[in-house]
Structures are given as structure tokens and as C-alpha cells.
Amino acid sequence: MRTHGWAGSAPATDEEAIARILAAAGKAIDERGADFSIADVARTLGVTRQTVYRYFPSTDALLVESAVHAASDFLDRVAAHLQGVTDPVEAAAEGIAIALEWLPEDKHIGLLIAPGRADAHTESVTSDVAVDFARALLRKFDVDWAGLGYTDAELDELAEHLLRIIQSFVIDPGRPPRTGEALRSYLRRWVGSAVVSGHLASARPSAGN
Numbered sequence: 001m002r003t004h005g006w007a008g009s010a011p012a013t014d015e016e017a018i019a020r021i022l023a024a025a026g027k028a029i030d031e032r033g034a035d036f037s038i039a040d041v042a043r044t045l046g047v048t049r050q051t052v053y054r055y056f057p058s059t060d061a062l063l064v065e066s067a068v069h070a071a072s073d074f075l076d077r078v079a080a081h082l083q084g085v086t087d088p089v090e091a092a093a094e095g096i097a098i099a100l101e102w103l104p105e106d107k108h109i110g111l112l113i114a115p116g117r118a119d120a121h122t123e124s125v126t127s128d129v130a131v132d133f134a135r136a137l138l139r140k141f142d143v144d145w146a147g148l149g150y151t152d153a154e155l156d157e158l159a160e161h162l163l164r165i166i167q168s169f170v171i172d173p174g175r176p177p178r179t180g181e182a183l184r185s186y187l188r189r190w191v192g193s194a195v196v197s198g199h200l201a202s203a204r205p206s207a208g209n
Contacts, residue, residue, distance in 0.1 A: 006020070006045060006046055007045065007046035008046070015179030017055060017065035019178070020045060021041060021045065021055055021056065021062070022062075022065065022066055022069050024041045024044040025041050025062050025063070025065075026066055026069070026070060026108065029067075029192055030108075033107050033111070034063060034111055036057075038052050038056070041062065042097070063111065066108065067112050068105050070109060071108070071109060071136070073104070074106060075133075075136055075140050076140075077102070078137060078140060079141070081094075082094055082095060082098075082140075082142065083142060084142055085141070086143055088143045088148060088195050089191075089192035089195050090188070091141040091142070091143050092141075092162060092187070092191055092192065093184050093188040093191060095138075096162060096165055096187055096191065097183050097184050097187060098168055099113075100170075100173075106158050112129060112130050113130050113133065113134075113167055113170065114178075118132075124165065130136045131156075131159065131160060131163060133163075134159035134166075135155070135174065137157060137159070138155060138158060160196060162191070165187075165191055
């Protein structure tokens with residue numbers, strides 16, 4: 001154990017401490033994915049495990065917060081990529097495609113949306129947090145969803161649908177995998193039809209009315 005915590009340079013505030021812990025956890029995720037521990041993070045920072053536990057009660061809590069922290073940057077990058085795209089079909093298709101293209105380079109977002117992992121830590125990450133990520137992704141688009149008549153409930157359902165599409169491609173990219181324009185053409189045709197027809201179907205009165 002080191003005589004001085006934080007490698008001899010203690011943080012001035014709790015916010016700085018949390019930022020350093022998240023940075024160390026982010027580095028660990030880059031190297032090992034979800035297979036890291038509080039002890040690994042503490043060792044990197046030159047503190048005891050108890051110091052990390054003061055801010056995060058478990059490895060699971062730290063993993064979730066690290067993934068959420070990384071998601072913000074990812075969402076900003078997607079928004080910048082799609083800036084000016086106002087057509088909902090084009091935005092949905094390109095949003096899914098670019099997410100799939102960037103995923104292999106971003107283990108943090110992979111933890112958010114890749115389902116069915118055996119590691120116990122990822123189960124909580126790939127549930128509510130994943131759906132929140134998909135909702136935030138849609139709302140980052142330059143699409144006037146309200147102007148197109150989408151309700152909040154419809155937008156939440158669409159977010160869930162897009163998340164399921166992304167997850168299915170993560171599990172099985174296809175044989176051979178679609179990439180580039182072939183992937184986008186496929187998404188425009190089939191996911192785009194859901195974006196349009198699903199909204200129109202929910203707007204129709206039921207047969208009993």
C-alpha cells in the first residue's frame with residue numbers, strides 16, 4: 001500500500017475524485033471489457049479499495065456509471081455525424097449503421113447494448129440503461145419527431161425497436177455481414193418501413209371504434 005493515497009496527488013473535491021475513478025475504470029474497460037474489479041481501479045489510482053467504495057458501492061455500480069459516462073460522448077459524436085439529417089427514415093438507418101460501425105472500437109457502448117453476456121456485471125447495464133441510451137440517441141437526431149406527430153410513448157417504442165435491431169446485428173452480423181451502403185440500403189428498406197408504418201398504424205383508430 002502506498003503511504004500517500006492518489007499516488008501522492010489527492011483530489012481537491014469529490015467531483016475530481018469521481019472523475020479520476022471513472023477515468024481509471026474507463027481505461028480498465030478499454031483493456032479488459034467488463035472483466036475488471038474495484039481492486040484494479042484502486043491499484044491504478046494508488047488508493048485502497050475502501051477509497052473507491054466510498055464513491056461507488058460495487059464494481060457493478062462503477063461499471064454502469066462508466067458506461068453511462070462514455071455514452072454521453074458517443075451520443076454527441078453520433079449527433080455531430082447526423083447533423084442536418086431531418087428525414088426520420090434516413091436518420092434511423094444512418095444512426096443504426098454508424099453505431100454498428102463504431103461499436104467494435106468502443107467497448108463501453110458495447111457493454112450498454114450487447115445482450116446475453118454471461119458476466120453478471122453486464123446484466124444491469126443492458127437493461128434500463130440500454131433503453132435510456134436508445135431514447136437519448138433518437139432525441140439527438142435533427143428530426144422534428146413532435147412535428148411529425150410522434151408522441152413520447154411512440155418515440156420510446158421506436159427507441160426500443162432500434163435498440164433491438166442493433167442488438168440483433170451485434171449477435172449475428174449476417175453471412176456475409178452487410179457493411180457500408182449495402183447495410184444502409186437494407187436498413188432504409190426494412191427499418192425505415194417500421195419508422196413510417198408503425199407510427200401511422202398507432203394513429204389509426206382500432207377496429208372496435
